[in-house]
Amino acid sequence: MTEAPKESSERSLNFIEQIVEEDIANGKNEGRVHTRFPPEPNGYLHIGHAKSICLNFGLADEYGGKTNLRFDDTNPTTEDTEYVESIKADVRWLGFDWENELYASDYFDQLYDFAETMIQKGLAYVDDSTSEEIAAQKGTPTEPGTNSPYRDRSIEENLDLFRRMKAGEFPDGAKVLRAKIDMTSPNMHFRDPIMYRIKHAHHHRTGDKWCIYPMYDFAHGQSDSIEHITHSLCTLEFVVHRPLYDWFIDKLAIFPSRQIEFARLNLTYTVMSKRKLLQLVNEGHVNGWDDPRMPTISGLRRRGYTPASIRDFCDRIGVARRENMIDVGLLEFCIREELNKTTDRVMAVIDEKPLKVVLTNYPEGQTEIMKIENNPEDEYVTERDVPFSREVYIERDDFMENPPKKYFRLFPGGMVRLKGAYIIKCDEVVKDDAGEITELRCTYIPESRSGSDTSGINVKGTIHWVSVPHAVEAEVRLYDRLFTVEDPSGEEGDFKDFINPDSLQVVRAFVEPSLAHAQHGNALHGGRFQFMRKGYFCVDPDSTEGKLVFNRTVTLKDTWAKEAKKG
């Protein structure tokens, strides 16, 4: 028996949990809950799969059950072990552990026997029609189909032919095994669906043992059944397949799993179909499956997303049967919320041409070590050393010659605090012949040192900075949404017409020296940081000792940008 489900008074259940609790209450399957995550190993996992993974593993966890990882590998021509490995890595990275690692191909012998059983019951026949002829026989959703001329072959002939298909006597496409149901059924899937086809192809696990392979519709339901899956969760497009699965299960008299369909995840400003993602990769619109702009698990990982933030996201979006389009802002909220608590604050001036600030009254050659807190969110706040000197870089955005109202950064005659250091006052703007600002000459207020400020001066703005002689140069990759419209797939025309040309911006930055040896991966918090006032960043795997590369995971919320836009 499983543990009793948690008291339902407080928590509201989603429709799947309600079904599961009803089933448990009714003593169905002895109260057992066993789910499965069934990817086809022909592509990389994306955030939509994460929803399914969290659902399946989460449900089993919640009700003391188990979850199998099962690869639906019934089509050897599109599948590969490369995908098997990436899928396993992604599921593990998300934080889940499967009960059994299984493959639909484990059941090929069993499935073959099921097929013979169907023939023997007079419920399946070998059809010599071409695929075009079969398509024509199917009719259309509004017109009934017609029977194949091979539909009434004898059981003996069907058995003989099917065995010879298995033995490799016929070329690809010469024959198929079809279920004998009803060519006039209003459900297209009941119009004598194909059960087996001939493919003389090498399978990634069974090698050359088979030259006939079952169709998904003749493998999936039975695979669930064989594994005694109690609740088989899948997406809405399989609703119309369910009666067929139930029909096979019934005719074969095997364990009936209960299929429950939910709406797949759609995210704004991206695409989620494997076909479209593959196209983006193959046509070079992105740099591979793990491009940080991709909604793939590997892309999100490289972008700096954490497993916990993705799980939290999947939790927040809920699950239902209506079509949905989730605001990508929710995903960003989830990662900000976690990174705000876990990352150290550091300073990076992200600017191709940063502004040099010279403190005219600060002694030449002097260096002070400022103690700056790492993360104010920590219960026990720690500090790090940041060198300060006569010349510092700031971002050009943090200075304006003619500031608008409510601008409280630096401007001529104005004052700001350099984070963790001194308040400075802008005395002079130096320009080159072209009129471009090359340098700011400022004075610092010696009594305003952070932590021992006796100046009595109150400034509105605090900006970040990096000491020029101590600055470490780095490459920073700034990412924006991959598409310019919320629903590129729903738009007229090709979805690729809406690719955002500015989704990747590579810029130079100068970072504080504490980051000089920042590393991808194993370092504290996976090499993730908050660049103060800019956003959350992580060290990219391209980074080396000599050349730092950071990815921007997400910006900080920027109410000033919003204000400035209002005008």
Next chain:
RNA sequence: UGCCCGAUCGUCUAAGGGUAGGACAGCAGAUUUUGGUUCUGUUUGUGGAGGUUCGAAUCCUUCUCGGGCAACCA
């Protein structure tokens, strides 16, 4: 034009005959050495029409709208 799903704030998601609630987003304010965080307040919703009922988001009818189904793909 057949069959199958579905329709609750801008976006998700609760409420399963008895006060339409939460999250994100938005807006306003407070705090802040990050225009961040945090805190407080707040705008916004049951697709239409009938019916059952003391009472309907919820049950019934019907309309409208959205999505899916015609691969030897999964």
